[in-house]
Amino acid sequence: MRLTRSFRDQYVQHEMRTHGRKNGFVTKGQEQRLRRWLPEIGLKPDVPLADCGFDMHAPVVMEIGFGNGDFLTELARRHPQWQLLGVEIYLPGVAKCVGRLEDAGVIERCRISQQPAQLVLERQIDEGQLDGVYINHPDPWPKKKHHKRRLIQKDFAALLCSRIKSGGFLRLASDKPDLAIWMRDILDQTPGLQNAGGPDGFVPRETDRIYTKFEQRGLRQGRESQFLHYQRL
Numbered sequence: 207m208r209l210t211r212s213f214r215d216q217y218v219q220h221e222m223r224t225h226g227r228k229n230g231f232v233t234k235g236q237e238q239r240l241r242r243w244l245p246e247i248g249l250k251p252d253v254p255l256a257d258c259g260f261d262m263h264a265p266v267v268m269e270i271g272f273g274n275g276d277f278l279t280e281l282a283r284r285h286p287q288w289q290l291l292g293v294e295i296y297l298p299g300v301a302k303c304v305g306r307l308e309d310a311g312v313i314e315r316c317r318i319s320q321q322p323a324q325l326v327l328e329r330q331i332d333e334g335q336l337d338g339v340y341i342n343h344p345d346p347w348p349k350k351k352h353h354k355r356r357l358i359q360k361d362f363a364a365l366l367c368s369r370i371k372s373g374g375f376l377r378l379a380s381d382k383p384d385l386a387i388w389m390r391d392i393l394d395q396t397p398g399l400q401n402a403g404g405p406d407g408f409v410p411r412e413t414d415r416i417y418t419k420f421e422q423r424g425l426r427q428g429r430e431s432q433f434l435h436y437q438r439l
């Protein structure tokens with residue numbers, strides 16, 4: 207089932223060029239849930255985070271590239287005091303996430319944007335508004351000529367850092383060693399971020415962490431994930 211263009215245009219279209227998949231088929235049931243919930247919890251591109259209905263005195267935590275929403279839903283479940291902003295450019299992922307959040311009874315504390323994270327951070331979030339950010343298994347873009355498509359770049363890291371409040375956190379995961387080192391090297395050089403890892407910059411896997419879809423896929427293919435934790439100074 208493909209959503210009508212007029213519906214998609216409200217939440218889906220964006221002006222920045224992104225390289226991953228965006229639109230795709232959603233089931234009729236998923237479409238019904240999107241129609242039910244996006245008018246309420248969809249963060250429209252022209253609405254600042256401060257005007258989305260969140261209590262800006264309570265914690266706001268963001269997940270970038272939430273995929274099917276497994277991790278975001280678990281965060282909302284485990285942290286009843288958190289308000290969560292999930293950003294994901296792939297519509298079927300958004301559809302799955304909305305279903306999970308509704309089933310878990312946590313959807314009213316969440317906002318979803320289908321804009322690229324770069325635009326959301328730049329235009330809709332002010333400096334120091336986020337208590338924390340998670341980025342799990344961003345697209346690896348393994349070919350050297352495609353490295354410029356990777357999410358973590360020097361300018362993006364500076365933007366991200368500026369949106370996190372002092373004392374807040376940034377946590378990342380990747381099952382691709384080359385990308386994990388790429389992210390560590392850029393973030394270690396970002397003024398305002400302090401690496402909380404050991405001598406190699408990585409932290410051990412937290413034992414109570416859930417296995418996201420892409421972490422599971424990496425394990426099936428014989429790759430252990432690596433984890434990075436930063437504190438915003």
Ligand SMILES: C[S@@+](CC[C@H](N)C(=O)[O-])C[C@H]1O[C@@H](n2cnc3c(N)ncnc32)[C@H](O)[C@@H]1O
Nearest residue numbers: 271272273294295296322323342343418419420
């Ligand atoms: C490899 S998947 C990982 C999904 C999930 N975090 C996991 O660990 O299973 C990367 C996700 O990031 C999303 N993504 C890519 N570029 C993005 C961007 N600029 N803004 C927001 N999401 C993005 C993709 O659509 C995709 O769902």
